[in-house]
Amino acid sequence: MSNPNYTPLVARLPASVPFVGPETQERERGRPFAARLGANESVFGPSPRAIAAMAEAAREAWKYGDSASHELRRALADHHGIAMEHIVVGEGIDGLLGNLVRLLVAEGDAVVTSQGAYPTFNYHVAGFGGVLHKVPFKGDHEDPEALIARARETGAKLVYLSNPDNPMGSWHGADVIERMIAAVPEGCLLVLDEAYSDTAPEGVIPPLAPDTPRVIRMRTFSKAYGLAGMRVGYAIGSRALIAGFDRIRNHFGVGRLGQAAALAAVQDQEHLRDTVARIGAARKTIARIARDNGLTPLPSATNFVTMDCGHDGDFARKVVAGLGARDIFVRMPFTAPQDRCIRVSCGTEADLAAFAGALPGALADARG
Numbered sequence: 001m002s003n004p005n006y007t008p009l010v011a012r013l014p015a016s017v018p019f020v021g022p023e024t025q026e027r028e029r030g031r032p033f034a035a036r037l038g039a040n041e042s043v044f045g046p047s048p049r050a051i052a053a054m055a056e057a058a059r060e061a062w063k064y065g066d067s068a069s070h071e072l073r074r075a076l077a078d079h080h081g082i083a084m085e086h087i088v089v090g091e092g093i094d095g096l097l098g099n100l101v102r103l104l105v106a107e108g109d110a111v112v113t114s115q116g117a118y119p120t121f122n123y124h125v126a127g128f129g130g131v132l133h134k135v136p137f138k139g140d141h142e143d144p145e146a147l148i149a150r151a152r153e154t155g156a157k158l159v160y161l162s163n164p165d166n167p168m169g170s171w172h173g174a175d176v177i178e179r180m181i182a183a184v185p186e187g188c189l190l191v192l193d194e195a196y197s198d199t200a201p202e203g204v205i206p207p208l209a210p211d212t213p214r215v216i217r218m219r220t221f222s223k224a225y226g227l228a229g230m231r232v233g234y235a236i237g238s239r240a241l242i243a244g245f246d247r248i249r250n251h252f253g254v255g256r257l258g259q260a261a262a263l264a265a266v267q268d269q270e271h272l273r274d275t276v277a278r279i280g281a282a283r284k285t286i287a288r289i290a291r292d293n294g295l296t297p298l299p300s301a302t303n304f305v306t307m308d309c310g311h312d313g314d315f316a317r318k319v320v321a322g323l324g325a326r327d328i329f330v331r332m333p334f335t336a337p338q339d340r341c342i343r344v345s346c347g348t349e350a351d352l353a354a355f356a357g358a359l360p361g362a363l364a365d366a367r368g
Contacts, residue, residue, distance in 0.1 A: 022329050
């Protein structure tokens with residue numbers, strides 16, 4: 001065979017990478033970034049207990065991880081006060097989204113999301129032949145009412161919402177989300193991405209009601225828990241839906257070290273509270289830096305701050321490029337009008353000092 005014999009669906013797809021990673025950019029640049037503030041990782045690191053657990057688990061790295069993630073699921077069940085049967089563990093939210101789309105979306109099925117929302121979800125939908133229908137943001141927030149209306153119009157199998165939101169950092173209150181869940185049409189499932197639930201203020205995350213069949217809720221250890229490199233996430237849903245993952249998931253996808261780290265992390269809520277406090281302090285510093293440079297920081301319930309550069313997407317792209325030229329890695333929303341902004345992850349004092357030092361020059365370059 002001279003060329004790969006792709007399926008007709010794959011042959012139609014463009015080569016696509018939802019996010020170009022900082023390591024790829026560093027290879028292209030020929031030097032590392034001085035401050036890594038574009039991937040919403042937690043530079044404050046994982047719990048010391050998680051580090052110790054990984055070191056201990058490394059001795060048994062010759063073993064596959066528990067394919068059922070039993071101990072981790074039991075700890076998560078205890079933490080949330082729900083039954084283990086409502087929880088599935090996977091390779092981060094990205095891996096779980098891929099499995100969910102594979103589980104429920106056939107070629108030609110409608111799927112609804114927001115224009116400019118998390119692109120990896122769209123990547124999975126396209127990869128399994130779903131047809132994406134997008135609604136615009138409303139005032140830098142995703143629009144639950146419009147999403148539900150479009151789901152009804154299209155007969156969508158899935159409708160996606162992140163709360164708190166990436167890339168804007170905005171959020172809806174729990175009452176809004178509960179109304180959205182109640183309004184999900186028959187035959188549709190709300191994919192509620194709660195990657196930033198740990199950094200959200202009180203009143204944003206609705207109480208868990210895992211028997212509700214209209215919603216699946218996605219959580220991760222990649223953000224506030226500081227374990228992005230371990231790729232561990234979990235989903236909470238009805239027993240029947242969660243059981244369905246066993247039909248298609250990679251049963252050994254989450255390794256022994258990742259499970260050990262996540263188990264220790266969830267058992268160290270004191271470290272999580274300390275990290276969330278440090279994230280809150282960093283958000284205030286980033287907002288101050290933005291205002292000092294004539295930019296408008298948007299309110300954030302996440303571990304990043306999105307700031308309005310006051311012009312269009314071309315201007316913001318120049319700012320991102322100017323920061324990159326000064327060895328500061330940040331990102332920006334992809335879709336107008338949100339692409340008038342840049343997005344800066346919370347960092348250490350040294351990281352944010354480097355960002356503060358580089359931003360005036362980057363803005364000057366963008367203004368020409």
